[in-house]
Amino acid sequence: MKAIILAAGEGLRCRPLTLTRSKVMLPIANRPILEHVIDSLEKNRITDIILVVGYKKERIMDYFEDGLNFGVKIKYIEQKAQLGTAHAIEQAKSMIGPEDSEFLVLNGDNLVEPKTIADLLNNYEGDASLLTVRMEDTAGYGVVLTDKKRVTRILEKRPGDLSRIVNTGIYVFTPQVFETIEKTPISENGEYAITDTLQLMIDEGKIVTSVPTESKWLDAVHSWDLLKANAIVLDSARSQRIEGEVEEGAVIRGNVTIGKNTRIRSGTYILGPAVIGENCDIGPNVVILPSTTIGDNVSIRSFTEIQNSIIMNDCRIYSHGQISNSIIGSNNTIGSGFFVEEKEGLSIIMNGTVHRAPKLGTIFGDDNRIGNSVLVKAGVTVAVDCQVESGNTIYRDLPHHSVVL
Numbered sequence: 001m002k003a004i005i006l007a008a009g010e011g012l013r014c015r016p017l018t019l020t021r022s023k024v025m026l027p028i029a030n031r032p033i034l035e036h037v038i039d040s041l042e043k044n045r046i047t048d049i050i051l052v053v054g055y056k057k058e059r060i061m062d063y064f065e066d067g068l069n070f071g072v073k074i075k076y077i078e079q080k081a082q083l084g085t086a087h088a089i090e091q092a093k094s095m096i097g098p099e100d101s102e103f104l105v106l107n108g109d110n111l112v113e114p115k116t117i118a119d120l121l122n123n124y125e126g127d128a129s130l131l132t133v134r135m136e137d138t139a140g141y142g143v144v145l146t147d148k149k150r151v152t153r154i155l156e157k158r159p160g161d162l163s164r165i166v167n168t169g170i171y172v173f174t175p176q177v178f179e180t181i182e183k184t185p186i187s188e189n190g191e192y193a194i195t196d197t198l199q200l201m202i203d204e205g206k207i208v209t210s211v212p213t214e215s216k217w218l219d220a221v222h223s224w225d226l227l228k229a230n231a232i233v234l235d236s237a238r239s240q241r242i243e244g245e246v247e248e249g250a251v252i253r254g255n256v257t258i259g260k261n262t263r264i265r266s267g268t269y270i271l272g273p274a275v276i277g278e279n280c281d282i283g284p285n286v287v288i289l290p291s292t293t294i295g296d297n298v299s300i301r302s303f304t305e306i307q308n309s310i311i312m313n314d315c316r317i318y319s320h321g322q323i324s325n326s327i328i329g330s331n332n333t334i335g336s337g338f339f340v341e342e343k344e345g346l347s348i349i350m351n352g353t354v355h356r357a358p359k360l361g362t363i364f365g366d367d368n369r370i371g372n373s374v375l376v377k378a379g380v381t382v383a384v385d386c387q388v389e390s391g392n393t394i395y396r397d398l399p400h401h402s403v404v405l
């Protein structure tokens with residue numbers, strides 16, 4: 001069976017991280033979310049992949065190329081305008097032939113394990129099947145009403161407790177779906193939504209079924225969801241793998257992965273689960289606590305403590321820093337004495353809507369230069385290419401190219 005992966009969106013709610021990469025390229029345990037998705041498909045022997053790309057497509061194509069390094073074959077198709085999920089699927093129509101009696105569709109920015117996909121592959125039936133999960137808080141999702149297995153209605157992002165059965169956005173379709181996609185009207189928010197296509201199919205008497213799963217499915221809606229996804233993936237590691245050099249006097253406990261050419265200097269204490277990439281220089285006397293991921297080519301100097309955070313590639317973090325519940329994009333230089341405040345239950349306003357965050361420190365995009373003794377207030381973001389001089393406190397979100405003297 002072929003799989004169409006939707007990977008064209010930017011992920012506005014994951015800014016500033018998505019200013020320089022699309023959401024599917026955000027790393028979890030040092031691998032893009034999309035790589036986790038492709039890996040789960042490959043483990044189900046789904047190796048014919050059509051990737052619908054758009055925003056920052058070059059970065060995706062440079063990383064995955066033809067897919068052979070990932071055990072799959074990838075063909076790319078561009079969605080030039082972001083006109084919704086039905087429109088995205090329609091772009092791949094010419095790649096689904098008469099030999100394809102059905103095909104799989106999934107989002108490139110949802111974390112799934114192999115079993116999640118297997119649950120749908122083993123139970124799909126009818127003209128279309130959608131994989132569903134039960135959730136208490138269904139805000140921001142599509143939900144379905146069912147009569148036994150059959151879906152009787154799809155309600156997209158409506159307020160109220162209409163149903164707890166959430167649409168994961170993972171489907172098996174027959175090629176007839178393209179005929180209904182053509183008839184799908186544009187929605188109020190100007191998109192052609194596959195959920196409207198499914199409702200049309202139901203109205204036409206076609207059989208649309210719901211396949212429930214309890215396997216892993218995590219949608220990274222906001223950037224802070226990456227921390228949760230990272231912790232879940234790190235937790236599933238079952239062993240220690242050390243390919244770098246660990247100096248005498250360093251302590252490494254639990255499931256920790258340390259990449260090639262990485263040096264862990266004396267006095268450093270690492271408590272897993274944690275992943276550290278290649279060519280890093282950590283210590284002496286650095287503390288890394290669960291659930292932390294550190295990318296490639298990162299240096300962290302003495303007496304800095306990092307906990308439950310993601311530090312992306314090519315960062316330099318100097319001594320006596322404290323970073324927790326935070327995401328630091330790639331190529332950041334952070335001076336000594338850096339301190340990130342953290343708070344639980346912050347209300348963060350994005351485009352006029354209030355979003356409730358879990359315990360959160362800060363989120364940095366790429367390429368920022370931070371001087372010494374800088375403090376960042378909880379929940380504040382620093383975009384891309386900002387410069388903050390020593391001794392400042394960052395109280396407000398910094399837009400890209402900001403200079404704080």
Ligand SMILES: CC(=O)N[C@H]1[C@@H](OP(=O)(O)O)O[C@H](CO)[C@@H](O)[C@@H]1O
Binds near residue numbers: 110141142156193219
């Ligand atoms: C129009 C559409 O495709 N809506 C889907 C889709 O929403 P997005 O806002 O496009 O991510 O994925 C959700 C799952 O991530 C699903 O619950 C919802 O029904």
